[in-house]
Amino acid sequence: MPLEEPQGQLDQFFRLSQDMFCCLDAAGIVLNVNPMFETLLGYSAAELVGRPCGKVIDPRDYKVIETALAQLLQGEIIKAFDVRALTAARQLLWLEVTASLGDKVIYVIARDITRRKAIEKQLLRNQRLLEMAGESALIGGWYVDVVNNVPVWSDELCQIHGMPPGFKPSVEEAFAFYAPGSREQLMRDFQACSDTGISFDGEYEVITRQGRHLWVRAIGRAVRDEHGEIFQIQGSTQDISHRKATEQKLQLLERSVESSTNGVIIVDALSDDLPMVYVNAAFERITGYSRQAVLGRNCRFLQGEDTAPESRRQLRKGINAQREVHVVIRNYRCDGTPFWNDLYISPVRDEAGVVTHFIGVQNDITSQREYQAQLRHNASHDALTGLPNRLLLNQRLAQGCLLAKRYHRYLAVLFVDLDDFKPINDTLGHEVGDFLLIEVAKRLEEELRPWDTVARFGGDEFVVLLPDLAHEQDVLQVVERLLARVSSPYWYRTSELRISASIGIATDDGTMSEPRQLIQQADLAMYKAKRRGRNTYQWYTDELNRKVTERVSLRHALQQAIEQDQFELHYQPQVCQRGRVAGVEALLRWYHPERGNIPPVQFISLAEDTGQIMPISEWVLATACRDAVALNAAGHGPITMAVNVSPMQFQRPGFLASIEKALQESGLAPELLELELTEGVLMDSAEHTIQALHALRRMGVHIALDDFGTGFSSLSYLKRLPINKLKVDRSFVREVVNDRRDAAIVDGVVTMADKLGLEVLIEGIETAEQFNYFKGVQRAHFQGYYFARPMPLAAFYAFLQSPLTATVTIESPTS
Numbered sequence: 001m002p003l004e005e006p007q008g009q010l011d012q013f014f015r016l017s018q019d020m021f022c023c024l025d026a027a028g029i030v031l032n033v034n035p036m037f038e039t040l041l042g043y044s045a046a047e048l049v050g051r052p053c054g055k056v057i058d059p060r061d062y063k064v065i066e067t068a069l070a071q072l073l074q075g076e077i078i079k080a081f082d083v084r085a086l087t088a089a090r091q092l093l094w095l096e097v098t099a100s101l102g103d104k105v106i107y108v109i110a111r112d113i114t115r116r117k118a119i120e121k122q123l124l125r126n127q128r129l130l131e132m133a134g135e136s137a138l139i140g141g142w143y144v145d146v147v148n149n150v151p152v153w154s155d156e157l158c159q160i161h162g163m164p165p166g167f168k169p170s171v172e173e174a175f176a177f178y179a180p181g182s183r184e185q186l187m188r189d190f191q192a193c194s195d196t197g198i199s200f201d202g203e204y205e206v207i208t209r210q211g212r213h214l215w216v217r218a219i220g221r222a223v224r225d226e227h228g229e230i231f232q233i234q235g236s237t238q239d240i241s242h243r244k245a246t247e248q249k250l251q252l253l254e255r256s257v258e259s260s261t262n263g264v265i266i267v268d269a270l271s272d273d274l275p276m277v278y279v280n281a282a283f284e285r286i287t288g289y290s291r292q293a294v295l296g297r298n299c300r301f302l303q304g305e306d307t308a309p310e311s312r313r314q315l316r317k318g319i320n321a322q323r324e325v326h327v328v329i330r331n332y333r334c335d336g337t338p339f340w341n342d343l344y345i346s347p348v349r350d351e352a353g354v355v356t357h358f359i360g361v362q363n364d365i366t367s368q369r370e371y372q373a374q375l376r377h378n379a380s381h382d383a384l385t386g387l388p389n390r391l392l393l394n395q396r397l398a399q400g401c402l403l404a405k406r407y408h409r410y411l412a413v414l415f416v417d418l419d420d421f422k423p424i425n426d427t428l429g430h431e432v433g434d435f436l437l438i439e440v441a442k443r444l445e446e447e448l449r450p451w452d453t454v455a456r457f458g459g460d461e462f463v464v465l466l467p468d469l470a471h472e473q474d475v476l477q478v479v480e481r482l483l484a485r486v487s488s489p490y491w492y493r494t495s496e497l498r499i500s501a502s503i504g505i506a507t508d509d510g511t512m513s514e515p516r517q518l519i520q521q522a523d524l525a526m527y528k529a530k531r532r533g534r535n536t537y538q539w540y541t542d543e544l545n546r547k548v549t550e551r552v553s554l555r556h557a558l559q560q561a562i563e564q565d566q567f568e569l570h571y572q573p574q575v576c577q578r579g580r581v582a583g584v585e586a587l588l589r590w591y592h593p594e595r596g597n598i599p600p601v602q603f604i605s606l607a608e609d610t611g612q613i614m615p616i617s618e619w620v621l622a623t624a625c626r627d628a629v630a631l632n633a634a635g636h637g638p639i640t641m642a643v644n645v646s647p648m649q650f651q652r653p654g655f656l657a658s659i660e661k662a663l664q665e666s667g668l669a670p671e672l673l674e675l676e677l678t679e680g681v682l683m684d685s686a687e688h689t690i691q692a693l694h695a696l697r698r699m700g701v702h703i704a705l706d707d708f709g710t711g712f713s714s715l716s717y718l719k720r721l722p723i724n725k726l727k728v729d730r731s732f733v734r735e736v737v738n739d740r741r742d743a744a745i746v747d748g749v750v751t752m753a754d755k756l757g758l759e760v761l762i763e764g765i766e767t768a769e770q771f772n773y774f775k776g777v778q779r780a781h782f783q784g785y786y787f788a789r790p791m792p793l794a795a796f797y798a799f800l801q802s803p804l805t806a807t808v809t810i811e812s813p814t815s
Helices: 007-016 035-041 059-073 114-137 155-160 171-176 180-196 241-259 281-287 309-320 366-380 390-407 421-428 430-446 472-487 517-531 542-564 600-610 613-632 647-651 655-666 679-683 686-699 740-756 768-773 793-801
Strands: 020-024 030-033 081-086 092-101 106-112 139-145 150-153 200-207 213-224 230-239 263-268 276-279 325-332 338-349 355-364 410-418 453-458 461-469 490-492 495-497 501-508 537-539 567-576 581-592 596-598 640-644 673-678 702-708 725-728 759-763 780-783
Touching: 020 035, 059 081, 059 092, 092 114, 139 155, 150 155, 150 171, 155 230, 171 180, 180 200, 180 213, 180 230, 213 241, 263 281, 281 355, 309 325, 309 338, 338 366, 366 390, 390 410, 390 453, 390 461, 390 517, 410 430, 410 472, 410 517, 421 430, 430 453, 430 461, 430 472, 430 490, 461 472, 472 501, 501 517, 517 537, 517 542, 542 581, 542 600, 542 613, 567 613, 567 793, 581 600, 581 613, 581 780, 600 613, 613 640, 613 647, 613 655, 613 793, 640 702, 647 655, 647 679, 655 673, 655 686, 673 679, 679 702, 686 702, 725 740, 740 759
Parallel strands: 501 537, 581 640, 640 673, 673 702, 702 725, 725 759, 759 780
Antiparallel strands: 020 030, 020 106, 081 092, 092 106, 139 150, 139 230, 200 213, 213 230, 263 276, 263 355, 325 338, 338 355, 410 461, 410 501, 453 461, 490 495, 567 581, 567 780, 581 596
């Protein structure tokens, strides 16, 4: 401040100035301050005058003040400088100080520049941040002078394009760095910005000088002069290759998630109640809910009353523990229908390991569960009727036996078999048969208690379990209801069908060690019911078991006899009126090594039931034919060999071929073979039978009708049958001498045979009276113990050597 100005003006300026004024001596002691000095620093003049100026200076700037004072005292002129001052309240202010030396007084003017300093500091910080951002984010600055069409690149932009710092390209060189598609777009954007000032912000593909492909984001703005004319285009370019690659990966991931057949859910783990923030299209398809309807909600709304509490608990436990969890849970769709959700949930952690989200992957396995349930059901249930099968039956049978033992109750097993179901199934078709089985199953179930069981055992067989019976006889009420219900009419396509059932009953009071034996016992009782006329029931008894056991044992022994050749043939002579042996009947005998002689009546019917009769019959036929050849070769005249034919053997397709084979292999003349068939064989499939008989007659084989009159003979068929002989059954001969009715029957048969031109063989002759009664019958032959017992072949040879007499010793028959 010039010292020559008037003192009054100086005083007024000193008091009114908005700047801070003070005077210091050479030692830096404050001599005077103006009011603004007091106001800004908060000190009164009295507190400052006479004190060193350092009282208001930040100790960090003492050195600056000392240097300035020294320079002033040496007569130097100093420039304005900045120092930090401290107010009375200890607040920091920045002051711009201008000092000059007067007449032994230093005049100081100070201006508060605290705000300016803050701005400068912020600008410096921003500039540094921008430099750091440009370096770290690879953001380069550029501008193009529109007038001269010269681009200027920053070093960062040069680096992005693979060029050294300071590279100065032409416009054409700058555009050449971009891939063809991006180059055309960038040129259009730049031209529009140059012409009309339209800013652009786009993503473009760059090919660096080294041939590396990368993506950049370029932003351009037009700069206008004071006349509004565009004179420059300024902008920035950032390398976004990493972001672009990440976006492509995210897009691929999003497309994959959206196209996934599994539902995907993302929930916010940092928000209360874990709201959903994302669901994919599969979630919408599976649940029926739209995204708009579910975002922001907790996914528990998919649960319902039937959702298992254990599954819910497992979910909550896994989420609370922030670990992976897998459950199969019953959820509900938008329309209320349930579905089985195979759900996987995993936590998603950030860089610090904090769980920020949970991702859930759901799979609708309803069809799979239903299929598995169907497989489990099919494994334990019958496919046609839906009833339990044998597997489930055995389980419930074991449970029923355990219940009977524990509570001292009865368990009843009913074996139900439909009567004559096979003919219905064979004639009317399997569709009708299946209909009957389904209807019978329904009727059986309807007559039982909820805890009873009816199972399909196989074919037309059913097994009923009646557990928890107080008394053994309680089962009869159920059985009678079942028989009546099964036998009531069935209607199939307006046609009435009827069928009945036979039921076997077995019971247990908890003492049976093997429950499945009950089914076997009931099965045995059922067969007894069949033999008793059907449409009835029978109880299992120990006697029945004994008979069946014997039957099983006998069947086994019979098979051994077939394999070990334990059979032999005995022969009984057939005598003509003149006393000559005209024929012989082959009779099967079985002598068991341990059981001894087993009569045919005990094993022939069993062999027919089991099919073992076939190898036996073939052996009998072949042996009898060979023995007949030997007998006829002994020179006792022609002797006919009579062989009984089993009904099963006769009905087999290869029967005729087996006869031809036996004759051919043995060499027996066909007219010396006589096949004895019963009425039952001839009356079954009569047309087929007649054709087979005619074929036998064409071979020359003789045919005898055995046991005539004991069955249901049809005289209309008899006249058509090409037979040679009728055999009068012994049941009529036994009392023929004393019973007029037997005599009338025998006389009638003999007369009818004579009229038909048939021979007659009267069997069962055991007394001289019986033989004398029939002596006058023409063309008759006789057989019985009166003449001889059945005997082995060797004994028969001896028998043929002795002449027959009328006084044959009669013995009581034993076989």
